[in-house]
Amino acid sequence: MDDDDVDEDKERFAAMYDACRMRVWAYAVSRVGAQAADEVVSETFMVAWRRFAEMPAASLPWLLGVARNVIRDSARAQVRRDSLAAELRRWTEEATADVADGVVDRLTLLRALTELSDADREVLTLIAWQGLAPREAARVLGCTTPALRVRLHRARKRLAEAAQTSSGRGRRAVDSIEMGLS
Incomplete structure (x- = not known):
């Protein structure tokens, strides 16, 4: 991939980001609240940049699917952390x-x-x-x-x-x- 292709990808990505960022953020806010939405958006667009070549022309549904996965993975991680903390608390109470x-x-x-x-x-x-x-x-x-x-x-x-x-x-x-x- 030469410099022109990279620059073109950067421009296309920036245009897609500008067009979709607020809608991805609104989706994230509706699922996890405003405080966590910025992190969800960041992770979503990081995935989008890494997989930009695979992204379909209709990028918003794909991005919302990625955001959904980011939220799901974050919730799973939180459940694991909460479970471990509860187990540690149980041990200390015993x-x-x-x-x-x-x-x-x-x-x-x-x-x-x-x-x-x-x-x-x-x-x-x-x-x-x-x-x-x-x-x-x-x-x-x-x-x-x-x-x-x-x-x-x-x-x-x-x-x-x-x-x-x-x-x-x-x-x-x-x-x-x-x-x-x-």
């Missing part, structure tokens, strides 16, 4: 604070895990709960082993901070499972 220090540390860590981002929670659980080696976890996350180690270090630090905030036992709780996270 634990009692007046038993052995190990249980208290576990409770502290579970509460702290609910405070972390999905990305931090994922890297920690791949290593500690799934028992993956850093190289294996890096493969799962699609990054290099050194990048995984940096992410793991930062996630551990945020976990300790969240545990400290929740109970004052953060460093001790994280130290108690440090061997499982290395």
Whole structure:
């Protein structure tokens, strides 16, 4: 594809974007509200740009179908996040604070895990709960082993901070499972 073809595609895409953006946005608002609509529109047009050659001449129905899929995928992801958060909350509610220090540390860590981002929670659980080696976890996350180690270090630090905030036992709780996270 030469520069003229690329420029022509950019112009056609810009014209299609200008013609359809507000209608895709209105559709998204009707499904997910104004706050999330901008993200849905962005993802929809990102897909449209990647698959521009496949887009039919009547682009609006195709774009609305993509927006629908983006919304559906986002809802599925939210259900997964909510389910995990509910499971973590259930585990913390089942634990009692007046038993052995190990249980208290576990409770502290579970509460702290609910405070972390999905990305931090994922890297920690791949290593500690799934028992993956850093190289294996890096493969799962699609990054290099050194990048995984940096992410793991930062996630551990945020976990300790969240545990400290929740109970004052953060460093001790994280130290108690440090061997499982290395």
